[in-house]
Amino acid sequence: MAFSILYWSNYTAGTAKLMRKSETAVQSEHVLKFVYDRDAQFIRGIVQASMRDRSYQVTITLGSNYTVEQSTCECVNGMDKCHHKASILLYGYKNLSKTDVRQSWIKHPKSAPPRQTKTMEDLFPAPDRFINYR
């Protein structure tokens, strides 16, 4: 089960600036941390600000029909829509989809993985350069 692009496209719908800025942020690897709790439909992430000395914590609770039910961000626009939240959604689409594909390739069909919540953090611990980002 992949993370749908619809979360991002619904969130940024009609707002070209949000789309563009979040695409740039993901391409520039500004998403420093991303943890997805699939059961709770909850995402927590850290996005680097455009100015390099800051990063913002973002939380997103996904709703039904590929919507964002609740979200917070530490930036000045954090109560409203901001491109940090959009970046997290786009990052989820790009990376969780890939992860799911990769997992299905690696795992032997007969050794099904235990049914427990794995976050991106568990699967891919962030390298030091992400944690101590300068």
Ligand SMILES: [Zn+2]
């Ligand atoms: Zn923000």
